[in-house]
Amino acid sequence: MTTPQTERPAAGSGADHVHGQRLLRNVALLLARYEVRKLRRTFEEFERDILLPILLGEIALHNLGELENGHEKSERGSPAEDDQPCDQRVLRPCNAYSIAAATGLPRETVRRKIVRLVELGWINRRHNGHLYISSDALSRFGEVLQSRELPELLAIADQARRLMAR
Template identity: 80%
Template sequence: MFRAVALLLARYEVRNLKRIFDEFERDILLPILLGEIALHNLGELENGREVKESAANEDGVELCGVRDLRPCNAYSIAAATGLPRETVRRKIARLTELGWINRRRNGHLYISSDALAKFGEVLFSRELPELLAIADRARRLMRQ
């Protein structure tokens, strides 16, 4: 029973990693860094706060709910991931080029509204329903 559940979860994880790998230019570090930045930014939402309308920063770059998002920087993301700062800096530059991260002049990083729309839609349309279905199958297998 546990083996069947482990195989079910492993199949899901490998399928999901392959999709992510392809969606992020076959660079597995990009989704890790984007995810860390997003989780850091959106941490306040755990307390029931909602993201407000987008605002522009001092550079004129649109930030998604900058008043509600917690800023982070390359140093804090390097510390959170255990990756070298120079690697993080290069990958953040690429995420910025892709329009998924906005950087303020002071170095604060924010997930862009484009990234939230793109990956939020993917999560709710594909990954979350698939994960919930797998969880239901795992529960059924555990009862057997």
């Protein structure tokens, strides 16, 4: 006799479909709880302005995009001279226009938020308008990702796998 936790409906039955739907709902709830906790923390860490992390993330992803697959430019001089993030690697520049296009936000909104990110020291802006994530932002948010976000996400993934294996 099987226990209710290990009992599985017969393959191809309507009960099998219901079981699958319940399983997907439980996994979706796990992920939703994680996302809401993450959004709340992010909201507080970014002065209760949810657009700041979106824009910082877009700028960082744009800057670091070539490093993702081990591709690095050999040019010098892209990041601000006094702030060489990523072990002196050259980052791919972006500007307010490209970030507005990437996010779908109005350019003026993006421009205002970038001013705030510069004031916070998380973005460096060159005289030509090129934007780069600062080493302070990489350090601060990289540590958060490694110490809190990534382990929590991996734990949620493990929970989801255990649910799916039942």
